[in-house]
Amino acid sequence: MAGLTEHPVLGITDIKEESNENKATDKVVREEEGEKEMALIAGNSIHRSGSRPQLDLSGAAIQGNFEEKDPTILLPNQSDDISHLALDIGGSLIKLVYFSRHADRSSHDKRKMSIKERLGLLNGNRRSYPILGGRLHFVKFETNKINECLDFISSKQLHRGGMDSRSWHPEAPANENALIKATGGGAYKFADLFKERLGVSLDKEDEMDCLVAGANFLLKAIRHEAFTHIEGRKEFVQIDHNDLFPYLLVNIGSGVSMIKVDGDGKFQRVSGTNVGGGTYWGLGKLLTKCKSFDELLELSQRGDNRTIDMLVGDIYGGMDYNKIGLSASTIASSFGKAISENKELEDYRPEDISLSLLRMISYNIGQIAYLNALRFGLKRIFFGGFFIRGHAYTMDTISFAVHFWSKGDAQAMFLRHEGFLGALGAFMSYEKHGLDDLMVHQLVERFPMGAPYIGGKIHGPPLGDLNEKISWMEKFVQKGTEITAPVPMAPPGTTGLGGFEVPSSKGHSLRSDASALNVGVLHLVPTLEVFPILADSKTYEPNTIDLADHSELEYWFTVLSEHLPDLVDKAVASEGGTDDAKRRGDAFARAFSAHLARLMEEPTAYGKLGLANLLELREECLREFQFVDAYRSIKQRENEASLAVLPDLLMELDSMSEETRLLTLIEGVLAANIFDWGSRACVDLYHKGTIIEIYRMSRKKMQRPWRVDDFDTFKGRMLGSGDKMPHPHKRALLFVDNSGADIVLGMLPLARELLRRGTEVVLVANSLPALNDVTAMELPDIVAEAAKHCDILRRAAEAGGLLVDAMINIQDGSKEKPPSVPLMVVENGCGSPCIDLRQVSSELAAAAKDADLIILEGMGRALHTNFNARFKCDALKLAMVKNQRLAEKLIKGNIYDCVCRYEPSS
Ligand SMILES: Nc1ncnc2c1ncn2[C@@H]1O[C@H](COP(=O)(O)OP(=O)(O)O)[C@@H](O)[C@H]1O
Ligand SMILES: CC(C)(COP(=O)(O)O)[C@@H](O)C(=O)NCCC(=O)O
Ligand SMILES: [Mn+2]
Numbered sequence: 041m042a043g044l045t046e047h048p049v050l051g052i053t054d055i056k057e058e059s060n061e062n063k064a065t066d067k068v069v070r071e072e073e074g075e076k077e078m079a080l081i082a083g084n085s086i087h088r089s090g091s092r093p094q095l096d097l098s099g100a101a102i103q104g105n106f107e108e109k110d111p112t113i114l115l116p117n118q119s120d121d122i123s124h125l126a127l128d129i130g131g132s133l134i135k136l137v138y139f140s141r142h143a144d145r146s147s148h149d150k151r152k153m154s155i156k157e158r159l160g161l162l163n164g165n166r167r168s169y170p171i172l173g174g175r176l177h178f179v180k181f182e183t184n185k186i187n188e189c190l191d192f193i194s195s196k197q198l199h200r201g202g203m204d205s206r207s208w209h210p211e212a213p214a215n216e217n218a219l220i221k222a223t224g225g226g227a228y229k230f231a232d233l234f235k236e237r238l239g240v241s242l243d244k245e246d247e248m249d250c251l252v253a254g255a256n257f258l259l260k261a262i263r264h265e266a267f268t269h270i271e272g273r274k275e276f277v278q279i280d281h282n283d284l285f286p287y288l289l290v291n292i293g294s295g296v297s298m299i300k301v302d303g304d305g306k307f308q309r310v311s312g313t314n315v316g317g318g319t320y321w322g323l324g325k326l327l328t329k330c331k332s333f334d335e336l337l338e339l340s341q342r343g344d345n346r347t348i349d350m351l352v353g354d355i356y357g358g359m360d361y362n363k364i365g366l367s368a369s370t371i372a373s374s375f376g377k378a379i380s381e382n383k384e385l386e387d388y389r390p391e392d393i394s395l396s397l398l399r400m401i402s403y404n405i406g407q408i409a410y411l412n413a414l415r416f417g418l419k420r421i422f423f424g425g426f427f428i429r430g431h432a433y434t435m436d437t438i439s440f441a442v443h444f445w446s447k448g449d450a451q452a453m454f455l456r457h458e459g460f461l462g463a464l465g466a467f468m469s470y471e472k473h474g475l476d477d478l479m480v481h482q483l484v485e486r487f488p489m490g491a492p493y494i495g496g497k498i499h500g501p502p503l504g505d506l507n508e509k510i511s512w513m514e515k516f517v518q519k520g521t522e523i524t525a526p527v528p529m530a531p532p533g534t535t536g537l538g539g540f541e542v543p544s545s546k547g548h549s550l551r552s553d554a555s556a557l558n559v560g561v562l563h564l565v566p567t568l569e570v571f572p573i574l575a576d577s578k579t580y581e582p583n584t585i586d587l588a589d590h591s592e593l594e595y596w597f598t599v600l601s602e603h604l605p606d607l608v609d610k611a612v613a614s615e616g617g618t619d620d621a622k623r624r625g626d627a628f629a630r631a632f633s634a635h636l637a638r639l640m641e642e643p644t645a646y647g648k649l650g651l652a653n654l655l656e657l658r659e660e661c662l663r664e665f666q667f668v669d670a671y672r673s674i675k676q677r678e679n680e681a682s683l684a685v686l687p688d689l690l691m692e693l694d695s696m697s698e699e700t701r702l703l704t705l706i707e708g709v710l711a712a713n714i715f716d717w718g719s720r721a722c723v724d725l726y727h728k729g730t731i732i733e734i735y736r737m738s739r740k741k742m743q744r745p746w747r748v749d750d751f752d753t754f755k756g757r758m759l760g761s762g763d764k765m766p767h768p769h770k771r772a773l774l775f776v777d778n779s780g781a782d783i784v785l786g787m788l789p790l791a792r793e794l795l796r797r798g799t800e801v802v803l804v805a806n807s808l809p810a811l812n813d814v815t816a817m818e819l820p821d822i823v824a825e826a827a828k829h830c831d832i833l834r835r836a837a838e839a840g841g842l843l844v845d846a847m848i849n850i851q852d853g854s855k856e857k858p859p860s861v862p863l864m865v866v867e868n869g870c871g872s873p874c875i876d877l878r879q880v881s882s883e884l885a886a887a888a889k890d891a892d893l894i895i896l897e898g899m900g901r902a903l904h905t906n907f908n909a910r911f912k913c914d915a916l917k918l919a920m921v922k923n924q925r926l927a928e929k930l931i932k933g934n935i936y937d938c939v940c941r942y943e944p945s946s
Pocket of ligand 2 (some may be wrong): 596599603654713715716717718719720778779811873897898899900901904919922923924
């Protein structure tokens with residue numbers, strides 16, 4: 041047996057593997073006994089290290105009788121401090137925007153302090169007043185139910201954290217001078233009621249000022265805010281901040297305002313019309329006896345306006361009026377047919393009336409908007425206000441009118457936060473809350489678990505805990521609630537020349553609250569930054585796979601759905617397999633499936649959708665149900681097994697020539713990237729062999745050339761050619777991926793080689809767990825273990841401040857050795873298997889400034905995202921492709937092919 045240890049790692053025997061595996065199994069059992077405590081520790085550490093906040097963790101439930109059709113959903117989703125609330129009280133609806141602060145989760149652990157010190161981050165605070173992380177919430181109520189709104193504010197104590205008349209004191213209790221920013225006519229009309237019921241005064245802001253401030257904020261700060269909607273197709277528009285003005289803002293509320301916007305605070309109300317949302321709802325109510333706006337809109341989906349509108353063909357005996365370009369199906373006169381027939385109101389279908397009315401009003405507004413755009417030579421028209429309600433037919437009609445009358449010269453665009461412009465503007469008008477110059481990279485939009493479901497009004501007093509949230513999920517499933525699109529997506533070609541065919545609807549029910557369902561909670565993370573060494577951050581797109589292609593979306597939907605049972609198993613086991621964990625696991629699976637189903641139906645429901653978003657959504661969902669680290673024990677087991685063979689591997693590497701070693705190291709990274717618990721194919725593999733067996737098998741397959749093979753160029757940069765030794769890189773950022781062999785036998789040995797060559801190494805790891813990815817919190821311990829067997833790693837880790845505690849007892853002659861370049865660990869700011877480099881932690885951004893080499897490793901970070909990313913410095917992308925379809929699509933290869941893409945800085 042003793043002889044076995046002499047086998048090199050690349051050919052290690054099965055017997056040794058067995059013993060490792062057994063050890064690992066024992067360990068799992070022991071771990072599960074101590075699970076609860078572990079969970080707490082992990083939970084804490086996440087709070088400390090996570091730059092991206094987690095989803096709202098408090099409860100949500102159906103209020104009252106959940107048998108009713110559109111029950112009110114309570115999504116109280118936060119228990120944080122409320123620091124600001126602003127209102128827009130309109131003729132039809134009250135809009136609320138409020139900000140809830142996160143607890144201060146800034147970390148003081150030693151690793152972070154030392155990294156911060158090293159990167160000069162400790163006293164670089166740019167602001168003189170506090171700006172903390174938090175979330176912006178959007179809620180609306182009907183104005184005639186103002187009491188519900190007051191109850192909501194009061195139950196959540198939204199009015200308590202506001203400003204007093206002098207300055208921002210979030211901790212101060214509500215006082216006599218409490219002021220809440222409010223706009224809209226109701227700010228005047230209901231001022232006394234607010235004083236009486238809540239003891240607060242409304243600080244009135246001009247409505248037009250607010251609309252413009254809100255629109256400008258959204259267009260600048262939210263990435264996928266504006267979109268076009270033409271013939272059923274929604275397309276997000278990337279707005280260039282430097283080329284935003286001038287534009288025409290058309291706010292369709294009860295009435296309509298048209299505002300020419302020339303800059304921040306620079307605008308003029310140039311027109312308006314009294315035929316607006318109130319007209320549609322008011323007339324519609326009288327004519328159809330509908331009880332709610334949504335009911336009216338829903339009716340229109342089944343309507344046929346030809347029964348009531350007078351068409352050109354009706355006048356011209358079925359013929360087109362070609363001379364002036366009007367087809368027979370063009371509406372000549374809305375409701376015109378009603379005059380010529382001997383019919384009463386009852387003889388018309390309410391569905392047809394609603395559609396005719398909707399079309400008439402939308403078209404009219406589109407036309408007037410165009411005329412005003414023409415007056416001022418404006419090409420872009422943004423439409424807001426709750427009349428639009430994300431409704432496909434409304435948007436198509438408006439777009440059609442603008443396109444038709446401008447002959448394609450002007451463009452109609454819509455806003456995801458359509459109805460909240462005024463409320464947001466009022467919110468922005470608070471002085472010195474520090475939110476006015478928010479940048480797009482500081483906002484992360486999250487869709488909580490209720491988002492995919494049909495619901496009534498989204499409001500109510502806060503419920504408390506996770507348990508209530510789970511039962512909310514269970515009730516929805518019991519009820520068999522159908523997930524329907526918020527609005528029917530009209531198939532292409534529903535609009536003709538000036539005339540409209542019957543809109544085709546997918547279902548008969550309309551999602552009842554578009555505002556809360558299409559708009560997520562905006563998480564503000566002031567510490568996020570744009571990765572500074574992107575070659576061009578403006579054109580950077582993280583996703584390689586665009587899910588706009590429906591077959592692509594279907595494929596990934598199936599992959600993620602099929603992976604779900606296994607993931608739930610792991611997640612439940614990670615929480616001790618208790619009944620409570622099982623219940624949470626079920627609820628998680630339901631919530632995630634619901635999100636997937638929702639997105640299948642309307643891929644743009646949560647903004648522009650890429651594969652990275654889906655993978656991140658899955659992790660967010662797990663966290664929402666308090667699965668802090670589903671793969672914890674798997675990660676630990678694989679780390680241990682790999683650390684056990686690391687010394688042998690290092691010895692082998694050291695016996696090689698420089699050139700062979702470099703190749704072996706890159707091979708090692710690629711081979712070890714096979715340990716990916718997110719890949720279906722790999723998980724199947726793991727049932728067939730032990731960790732080391734698979735690792736060895738994977739290495740054996742490393743035949744060059746790889747499918748993408750730039751190794752020789754990379755080698756040229758590293759080792760030079762002939763006698764000339766190239767200068768080493770100054771600092772390398774290694775974006776690491778999975779735990780176990782991937783980090784221990786793949787990336788760490790590569791890091792060691794760079795250190796040996798005099799390059800500083802920054803290991804960049806996730807802030808929060810995702811699948812079996814190694815986190816920044818876990819890495820120092822792994823490095824410490826590895827460093828026990830390696831001088832280079834140990835000295836570098838000490839120099840980088842990584843080994844503060846762990847190495848204290850290890851004494852040897854290292855003091856005589858020359859000081860080493862540092863090895864550091866920084867968190868990347870995310871908790872996903874992919875990475876969006878527009879939003880990284882400030883410590884990563886700081887570390888990146890001196891980097892001249894980036895190594896991105898793994899499928900998530902180097903292929904699904906960033907495959908096409910360009911950097912200001914040298915970049916190496918290393919991954920094994922563990923999915924057949926991706927291999928075919930991206931590299932015209934096969935599953936388990938490898939990518940070694942090297943792109944020197946240009
Ligand atoms: N749930 C709803 N209840 C009433 N009206 C709604 C609803 N959803 C959308 N609407 C439409 O939105 C219009 C109000 O839009 P909004 O932008 O809130 O304007 P206002 O500030 O005038 O209330 C209504 O007149 C109606 O056409
Ligand atoms: C989630 C992942 C990107 C993680 O890959 P990694 O970055 O660890 O190499 C990958 O496992 C993946 O794309 N999985 C889904 C595809 C599949 O099951 O085939
Ligand atoms: Mn991974």
